[in-house]
Amino acid sequence: MTQTETNPATLGAAQSDLLPQVHLPRNAGMELDLDWVARVQANTSAIERRAATLPGRRSVKKAYQAAWLAKAVTLIDLTTLSGDDTPGRVRRLCAKARQPVRADILDALGLPAITTGAVCVYHEMVETAVEALHGTGIPVAAVSTGFPAGLSPFHLRVKEIEESVAAGAAEIDIVISRRHVLTGNWQALYDEMRTFRAACGEAHVKAILATGELGTLRNVARASLICMMAGADFIKTSTGKETVNATLPVSLTMIRAIRAYEARTGF
Incomplete structure (x- = not known):
């Protein structure tokens, strides 16, 4: 699924x-x-x-709209993935994750304090983020497996996962090998994802499909299903580094794959 466990804020009684x-x-x-x-x-x-x-639909209105917007904030992975990241930048990001919406706005809406769903960083910044978020319940996510291209040696990709988990990451964002999808090597994609899942241990694993590089929506649907079959707790559209990243057609395709997987497995 795209989201398995969240750290949701509790809304006011209203x-x-x-x-x-x-x-x-x-x-x-x-x-x-x-x-x-x-x-x-x-x-x-x-x-x-x-x-x-x-885009033209407004199925959520009035108080429900405010509630869903607040819910959306609690599902965001607040992220910095730049070559010039510093501990100071990561600490500022973590401070924003702790209070993503101004207190006066939440008070006006009758909502208590909320946080983002996670903070996502490169491995080098995991310990800094874990320290900055200590006691908040906000998990640290680490991009891994040779992000964003996923073309480093396989044993190093697995080791990177293990080291990020050891450093305190509670969620691991892996990138799949796009060539497995483009060549229809579904067994290889499944085996790769299973290995990454095992390396994560108790940490949740998010499979980034890099949909802009998969060629067709059918490939997106197939890759989505296979990653879920292999144990991905989340599936994600893109690294943000591809020429084309998240789009509505891709998102709809993945949501339908999630629905089909849930109907088959109950998850």
């Missing part, structure tokens, strides 16, 4: 029933089902037409 609270166990995964993968279809023109209707 709006506490407006936000669904998500508390699900980790994704155990399942055996690779290549027949299911082969049956996956993605009608690009239909998906694009459906996605084009979404």
Whole structure:
């Protein structure tokens, strides 16, 4: 799923029933089902037409809109992934994660303090972020496995995961090998994801698909399913470093894959 466990803020009594609270166990995964993968279809023109209707819809209104916006903040991974990152920048980011919305705005909405869902950094900054967030309950996420290209030697990608977990990262953002998708080597993609999942131990694993480099929406749908079969707790669109990153058609395709996986496995 895109989100398995969150660190949600508790809303005030007036709006506490407006936000669904998500508390699900980790994704155990399942055996690779290549027949299911082969049956996956993605009608690009239909998906694009459906996605084009979404910006004009306002299905959430009034108090519900404020509640959902607050909920969205609690699901954000506040991130800095720059070559010029410093401990000071990471500490400032962590301070923002602790209070992402001004207190007067929350008071006006009748909401208590909220935090972001996580802070995401490179491995080198994990310990700094863990220290800055101590006692807040906000997890530190680390990008890993040769982010963003994922082309470093495989044993080093696995080792990077292990070292980030040892440094205190509670979530690991892995990047898949795009070549496995582009060549249809689904077994290799599944095995890679299973190995990354095992290396994470108790840390949640997020699979970044780099959808802008996968060629087709059908490939996006297939890669989404396989990563979930292999135990990904989250699936994500992109690293933010590709030429094309998150788009509505891609997001809709992934959401439909999540729905299909939930119908099959209950997760």
